[in-house]
Amino acid sequence: MKRITLLFAALLFVLSVAGTSFAASKVFFTKDISPAGIMAVYNALGRQATGKVAVKLSTGEAGNTHYLSPALIGELVKKVNGTIVECNTAYGGSRSSTAMHRQVAEDHGFTKIAKVDIMDEEGEISLPVTGGKHLKEDVVGSHFKDYDFVLVLTHFKGHAMGGFGGALKNISIGIASSRGKAIIHTAGTRDSGSIWYDKQDDFLESMAEAAKAVSDSLGNGKRIMYISVMNHLSVDCDCDGNPSAPDMHDIGILGSLDPVALDQACVDLVYKAPDGQSLIKRMESRHGIHTVEHAEAIGLGSRAYDLVNID
Numbered sequence: 001m002k003r004i005t006l007l008f009a010a011l012l013f014v015l016s017v018a019g020t021s022f023a024a025s026k027v028f029f030t031k032d033i034s035p036a037g038i039m040a041v042y043n044a045l046g047r048q049a050t051g052k053v054a055v056k057l058s059t060g061e062a063g064n065t066h067y068l069s070p071a072l073i074g075e076l077v078k079k080v081n082g083t084i085v086e087c088n089t090a091y092g093g094s095r096s097s098t099a100m101h102r103q104v105a106e107d108h109g110f111t112k113i114a115k116v117d118i119m120d121e122e123g124e125i126s127l128p129v130t131g132g133k134h135l136k137e138d139v140v141g142s143h144f145k146d147y148d149f150v151l152v153l154t155h156f157k158g159h160a161m162g163g164f165g166g167a168l169k170n171i172s173i174g175i176a177s178s179r180g181k182a183i184i185h186t187a188g189t190r191d192s193g194s195i196w197y198d199k200q201d202d203f204l205e206s207m208a209e210a211a212k213a214v215s216d217s218l219g220n221g222k223r224i225m226y227i228s229v230m231n232h233l234s235v236d237c238d239c240d241g242n243p244s245a246p247d248m249h250d251i252g253i254l255g256s257l258d259p260v261a262l263d264q265a266c267v268d269l270v271y272k273a274p275d276g277q278s279l280i281k282r283m284e285s286r287h288g289i290h291t292v293e294h295a296e297a298i299g300l301g302s303r304a305y306d307l308v309n310i311d
Helices: 002-017 035-045 070-079 098-107 142-146 167-171 178-185 200-217 259-272 277-285 289-297
Strands: 025-030 053-056 083-086 116-118 124-128 137-141 149-155 157-159 163-165 224-230 252-256 305-309
Touching: 025 035, 025 259, 035 070, 035 224, 035 252, 070 149, 083 098, 098 116, 124 142, 124 200, 137 142, 137 178, 137 200, 149 167, 157 277, 163 167, 163 259, 163 277, 167 200, 167 224, 167 259, 167 289, 178 200, 200 289, 224 259, 252 259, 259 277, 259 289, 259 305
Parallel strands: 025 305, 053 083, 053 149, 083 116, 149 224
Antiparallel strands: 025 252, 124 137, 157 163, 224 252
């Protein structure tokens, strides 16, 4: 009996090192891309956004129209009495300074549904990264510390650098300050200058590590939840002011308490779609799935999931 117990303990250790999770995370799904659909996913998650709530989303670059519509998310944002939060970009563009970023947020209709906070307007703070290969810290907007809970609303789509933009990108690059974004993009080798970096997997791994730092800072993931909308599925990000037109059908809304499972489920649904070839090519050309792989390996979540249809 003792030998069997020891063997089982050894097996658990090997599987944990390999990043294997015994329990699949729940991912809730609806085809109903509407305010009612997004509310249904929120309610299905069984976790209430309480206290001072930050709603993390992308306000979208000027000229882009694929970002999450305020009409779609407004009811949920108001229900949680949320503040929409963003940080300035590191690549220039119309959101590289607070004043311009606020103007874009207003032009895109976000100030009509909630207060908008550019979190690095007054500086930045450092969050520790544990178990990372590249990053020791994640540099985020200083206002991040003012919030009790984060509701992550993500428009899932392609991305020129990451392959795809999902929940993991939204809380890593999205919550990082302008300088913090440069640190992630260059896997900790630079904090300013060009964000183009020739070691792609190191960049993807750094996104996962920064995402884990954010989750860890929120009660080890207990004060954060994730909803992703799969519509306007362009190969380009909402940060692109002239994105390619979507060439596949909308899919639905997904939600989870596990960002790794959520991103994996979104990727899988693209592969299952009959018209997802362009987005699949974009994801594979950037090795995008590696962000999810590394996030699981460092303990942020599980790629194993149960997709629960709530329609």
